[in-house]
Amino acid sequence: MKKTVVVLLTLASTIGLVRGQQDSIMLDKIYSQSFEEGKAYENLRYLTKQIGNRIAGSEKAAQAVTWSKSLMKSMAFDKVYLQDVDVPFWDRGPAEEAYLVDSKEKLQVLALGGSVATPKSGLTAEVVEVELLSELRQRGDEVRGKIVFVNKPWDESIVETGVAYGLNSSQRSRGPAEAAKLGAVAYLFRSLSSSAVDDFPHTGGTRYVAGIDSIPAIAISAVSAQKLGAALKDDPKTKVFLKNSAAWKGIVKSHNVIAEWRGSEKPDEIITIGGHIDSWDVGEGAHDNGTGTMGTLDAIRTLMALGYKPKHTIRLVFYMNEENGVQGSLKYGEQAKAKQEKIIAAIESDAGGFAPRGFDIKASAASVSWIQQHWKPLFEQKFWVSRFLQGSPGVDSGVWGEHFPNTVMFNFRPDPHRYFDIHHTAKDVFEAVDRRELQSGVAALASLLYLVDQQSDQIGK
Amino acid sequence: MKKTVVVLLTLASTIGLVRGQQDSIMLDKIYSQSFEEGKAYENLRYLTKQIGNRIAGSEKAAQAVTWSKSLMKSMAFDKVYLQDVDVPFWDRGPAEEAYLVDSKEKLQVLALGGSVATPKSGLTAEVVEVELLSELRQRGDEVRGKIVFVNKPWDESIVETGVAYGLNSSQRSRGPAEAAKLGAVAYLFRSLSSSAVDDFPHTGGTRYVAGIDSIPAIAISAVSAQKLGAALKDDPKTKVFLKNSAAWKGIVKSHNVIAEWRGSEKPDEIITIGGHIDSWDVGEGAHDNGTGTMGTLDAIRTLMALGYKPKHTIRLVFYMNEENGVQGSLKYGEQAKAKQEKIIAAIESDAGGFAPRGFDIKASAASVSWIQQHWKPLFEQKFWVSRFLQGSPGVDSGVWGEHFPNTVMFNFRPDPHRYFDIHHTAKDVFEAVDRRELQSGVAALASLLYLVDQQSDQIGK
Structure with a gap:
């Protein structure tokens, strides 16, 4: 009996070691792919320079929806669709x-x-x-x-x-x-x-x-x-x-933009990843939240480019109206609840496109501790990503998460030093984003998405 | 006997706890002082805009020496002096x-x-x-x-x-x-x-x-x-x-610029902190290494402003000629060796003024592990500084460190993403430096300097 335990423990620790080595190799591939082939910066350029700022209900927001949908359609998703969202349209008028x-x-x-x-x-x-x-x-x-x-x-x-x-x-x-x-x-x-x-x-x-x-x-x-x-x-x-x-100019029909990459093993279990596509009506909505939408999309592109097959369904959501009403995340939550969906994890990016530092995690203390022990070492020394702390989800995940109290949620944390110099101003433009910092964040997001997909059974406890 | 051990261990752990709390309070003060009263950014503005780039042997390098000395003289140092350094002067000539x-x-x-x-x-x-x-x-x-x-x-x-x-x-x-x-x-x-x-x-x-x-x-x-x-x-x-x-235009008389803040308990034990004052002859030498010199100087100013009394002598060194000859650090090492100085620790900043991430440490594995256990928690969660890894010293400390193999050396590590976009180019100008990032680094440097001064007996093993 004792021997069996020892053998099992040895086996478990060997499996753990192999797992860690496999993950480490995969993260290397993700970082190489992301830095060398990343599209986040050029997509962000289009969103900010060709479309520009896009407050919910505006013509620009509608353009961002249409363009985002076509961008998702150009990728290997199994399904791309719009989710109707009624948003209040506030118009600043002349300066x-x-x-x-x-x-x-x-x-x-x-x-x-x-x-x-x-x-x-x-x-x-x-x-x-x-x-x-x-x-x-x-x-x-x-x-x-x-x-x-x-x-x-x-x-x-x-x-x-x-x-x-x-x-x-x-x-x-x-x-x-x-x-x-x-x-x-x-x-x-x-x-x-x-x-x-x-x-x-x-x-x-x-x-x-x-x-x-x-x-x-x-x-x-x-x-x-x-x-x-x-x-x-x-x-x-x-x-x-x-x-x-x-x-206020009344209610306007708008949309969340959603794409699904079907899981090969557990297609009914969903990992939601994304950020809000609307912005304030000044600047270009670059760090808030062009980097969050283009970054999460590019994280998925990175995994697709590596030929990865997700176990669970990965659902990319561009929420509408985070800035002034959160109607998009309210709608997403209602519909997911009505369909009794099983959303096992959520990743949100809505804190800018600066150098990635880590993730705030809404999960049990045991789960956070497990992540610190098993995932943090994969990122810390080599990729300079080291914050894996218990914390709050992003605004949109937090809103729909009311219906999903057991979903493990990750809130992407880039470096915080410069964000509030430009936040919600005319200075939040494409030029304020550094390509390398943005793409490093994409790699961190793709790596996390991969780890969640592979080891979701470890983190929901 | 057993009881005594338990009592001693309990006492030691209580002392450790009190020590940690005291340090934590001091770091709060340092960060507040640094962010609210910091002078690094304005000093950097002067160095880059009024003086400009300053290759060793040039007129500008001589101006930087004179100005640095007067800046140090305006502070509460006990001694400010120039150390003669012969440097080779290389002149680019017309474009x-x-x-x-x-x-x-x-x-x-x-x-x-x-x-x-x-x-x-x-x-x-x-x-x-x-x-x-x-x-x-x-x-x-x-x-x-x-x-x-x-x-x-x-x-x-x-x-x-x-x-x-x-x-x-x-x-x-x-x-x-x-x-x-x-x-x-x-x-x-x-x-x-x-x-x-x-x-x-x-x-x-x-x-x-x-x-x-x-x-x-x-x-x-x-x-x-x-x-x-x-x-x-x-x-x-x-x-x-x-x-x-x-x-090459021959040998020119130049200088290291040095200031000393005399230790109250062990004045003969020295902690060296600083960076090189010369730069390449393009741009303004802002990140390389205006931030390193103005940052380490401001770290000391921060401690002075808090009324701190160092136990050991803190010696600020602006090395000359790091970029093309390291004659300044060679001279510093020779003289320190000739005087049989006891340099217990060295801190160098020469990797830019981006958001601080931590320090590479040249010390025994046991010492690095001790630092990770005792100092890292003071910085990690609250101040976003979390890299305390065994590594190489900065170039100048590395050069003079040949004579001081037992000196514990800290190499300041700011975020690495953007440094080599501007390194050694016309783009390395004041505008490429963010005030908050720079001042956050000053606070990290001042905090480390304080901890080294207080607990040097723990880290030299």
Whole structure:
């Protein structure tokens, strides 16, 4: 009996060793294929330069859907289809205007996504500056008839910029309603930029609350915020002129774009991989999220080019409307639930196309620990990918994951240093993406997809 | 007896825990200080924009020495001084010229550091193309009177670009002599660029061998190399015109720039930190190695700003002439040896100012393992710095380290993806450096310096 155990253990450890060697050889092939034949960068060039930014409901978003579908059709997928998604279409209208009334000095502004318009001729009002929304209530009546200006600097000391973003972002979404409740006429929000010398305004979603007036909600660049702050120190009666013409234009028919590569052993078990195809309506949606869509697609192309046969069905999903409504992932979740699909794992890329650092994993502690022990060594030293930590899924997987609590989810984590310099701005363009960094991420995504497909039985515990 | 052991072990582990907590708090302070008050980026701006590139022996190198010294003098060092170094001065002269003789199509070229000149009116010759120098010998007599053209593409599949560089770089240094031995009239070398679509030539050091003719040695951009390769496929008799006017201008008096922050407990034990202050004579020497000098200086400024009192003497060294002669590190080593100095550790930064990834460590396996166990957890999750691997020191530490075999050496490793796109080219300018990435590296360097100073007794075993 004892001997049998020893033999079995030896066998198991030998199998483990062989497995690891096979995986290591496969990862070498994936990295070579990806770097040498990768198409992510050229596809990204097309998406950003030929189509451009593509807010949900826009003509450009429809073009991105059509083009993505044709791109998938040109590959060896078994099935490519569109999933109908009704999206709300928000239109910025002509460029916003803002200046200090006395000096006529221009302020760099950009309406927050979802904002209503100022009166056609704009509005002029005094400004109440706070760092935190919670200070507003103490200002009480002072707020009425004024522009609320939330001027909270970014915490530069946090290396993981997503954490710094999270510290301030709720003030972007909750601010307009809180300000309106106290009678403010507009909401001016210091951009969520990781650089204090950044003079580009950063947009992003905001929300109104039923029963509370909707007031114009506008992002101001970090540099302009400091300028306005200084003006208010000089003269607390400083007035600001604001004008924007944004409006909701109703519901538009749109789509998720989906492609399936049928599994050879367990076709009914699905691994979802992808990211959102929509973007904000400034810049070109390059890092957010052209790299995520073109990167995940190219990860699959890499495996196809290597002649790989997946065991499970690999489903590529380009979600629509992540930026301002998540209607795409809601629809994906509803339909998958209605069909009682078995989605065993999900991989999402929506944090930029910088050098890959690893994956946040939504799974049991035991599963994460298993991954750290077995997969991390395959990546760490040779490919410089070493973060395999328990964490949150991406936004879209998180939304549809409500229906799939047991699905193991991987959230791709590229280097975080530069992302929030360009996020949601006119600077998020093709030129901000480095080919080598992007393609290194593709290789990491393809490698993970391969490992999940091969060893899914190990990670769902 | 057993009880005592248990008590001692418990005590040791409690001390370890307290130590870890203290270190963690200190690293938080270092990162905050560095990101919020960091001066590396503005100092780098001065070095690159006000001084510019600074090959050893040049007027600009002398300016960099003077300015660095005054910068150190403005800080709380106990001692700032210059160490005399005689350096060979190589001068490129007017810009190089190269074209395909028939079509007059221009080729992007740049003489390799140390190259001699062509005849004043240039030279015209047929071309012998090889991928590897080892193929040359088989071409035998064919080489005589021709230009040897080594056209080996970069291996894009290697994430650690320094390894890919190393695979090809010996052909840069050995090539001219090997070609001249067979009667070649010039040596044309495909640039060590990590991108095949790069049309900038990359310079770098080359060598001649006593007793073998010195022939002009010139780098050609990756794009021009492909163009020339294609022309040779069409017509093996394709002739190339080459002209350059580089020359050695003799020995020039120059300096290492050194500053000391005296240790409060063991002033005779020295931790050396720094990088080379010279650069190649194109671009602005930003990543190579403005970031290394301004980064290590700012690491010390960070600790000073926090009121830190070092136990050991911390010695900042800006080495002269790393790029083409290493006379600075040779001199540093000779003098340190002559004075029988006790240099317990060395930290070098000379791999760019990209996002910090970790340190290669020259130490015993036990020591590296100890560092992985005790220091890596302080950096890994929060600060995204996770590579602590046994490896080679930087070039300068490696040179003077010949006299100090027991010194533990740390070689700073930033992200490798983009370095060899710009290395040794006109593209290595201030704008290629990201402030947040640079300052994150400063924080990592300051943290390591603090840990070495506090726990040097643990790592020298």
